[in-house]
Amino acid sequence: MxxxxxxxxxxxxxxxxxxxxxxxxxxxxxxMESGPARxxxxxxxxxxxxxxxxxxxxxxxxxxxxxxxxxxxxxxxxxxxxxxxxxxxxxxxxxxxxxxxxxxxxxxxxxxxxxxxxxxxxxxxxxLDEGALDIVLDSDPSALFGTIDGFHLLIHSSLPGPLSW
Incomplete structure (x- = not known):
């Protein structure tokens, strides 16, 4: 390759x-000779x-x-x-x-x-793959992306860093 x-x-x-x-x-x-085209x-x-x-x-x-x-x-x-x-x-x-x-x-x-x-x-x-398309079609994309942004902020800004033992 x-x-x-x-x-x-x-x-x-x-x-x-x-x-x-x-x-x-x-x-x-x-x-077709008659009828709709295929x-x-x-x-x-x-x-x-x-x-x-x-x-x-x-x-x-x-x-x-x-x-x-x-x-x-x-x-x-x-x-x-x-x-x-x-x-x-x-x-x-x-x-x-x-x-x-x-x-x-x-x-x-x-x-x-x-x-x-x-x-x-x-x-x-x-x-988008088929799974992502199904999610977007079944959801409000702006609300979905807002939730993702909020989740990202929670994980990377609000929660404490890794625990050290």
């Missing part, structure tokens, strides 16, 4: 500008395309270019990166899928910065 390359910690994460989640459909549709699930896992945008300083862009070429094998490999999703910022496995013939687009900007745009493909996007 190979070790997954990680997004460089010294580089910023993508900005909100242009950020979107575009999941591919797992359903296939068959139009749909069925075709896949259990589908990738999500995520248009991203970074604002890099010159040194950051130089780092990105070298990392892309040397660590990602010119963008062919999957890598680990923290991306925004429904559960907040979480670790994803992603790869560059490109825009036309280019894996990314880099445009110089004023002040020694670069605007880099790309489309990433993420697999197994982190989300």
């Amino acid at each position: 190979t070790t997954l390359v990680s997004w460089p910690a010294r580089l910023p994460l993508p900005t909100y500008d242009g950020y979107a989640l575009e999941p591919e459909s797992a359903v296939t549709r068959t139009d 749909q069925r699930r075709r896949f259990t896992q589908t990738p999500t395309r995520i248009p991203v945008r970074w604002r890099f300083r010159d040194v950051d862009f130089a780092t990105f270019e070298a990392w892309f070429r040397l660590k990602l094998d010119d963008g062919a490999d999957w890598f680990a990166i923290s991306l925004l999703g429904g559960i907040g910022i979480a670790a994803h496995e992603a790869r560059f899928v490109g825009q036309g013939n280019a894996p990314y687009k880099a445009v110089p900007s004023r002040g020694g910065t670069w605007i880099v745009t790309a489309i990433l493909e993420a697999r197994d996007k982190p989300m």
Whole structure:
């Protein structure tokens, strides 16, 4: 098993500008001669395309270019990166899928910065599991999270520390 390359910690994460989640459909549709069309699930896992945008300083862009070429094998490999999703910022496995013939687009900007745009493909996007979904559907989420916050405060601030014998 190979070790997954990680997004460089010294580089910023993508900005909100242009950020979107575009999941591919797992359903296939068959139009019928008469009556409603039939749909069925075709896949259990589908990738999500995520248009991203970074604002890099010159040194950051130089780092990105070298990392892309040397660590990602010119963008062919999957890598680990923290991306925004429904559960907040979480670790994803992603790869560059490109825009036309280019894996990314880099445009110089004023002040020694670069605007880099790309489309990433993420697999197994982190989300609530079935148990967590059932809890959220059966509860008031704001009350639930308030209870969790109160419990955290009780344990870490109000109760005495570990007993020493």
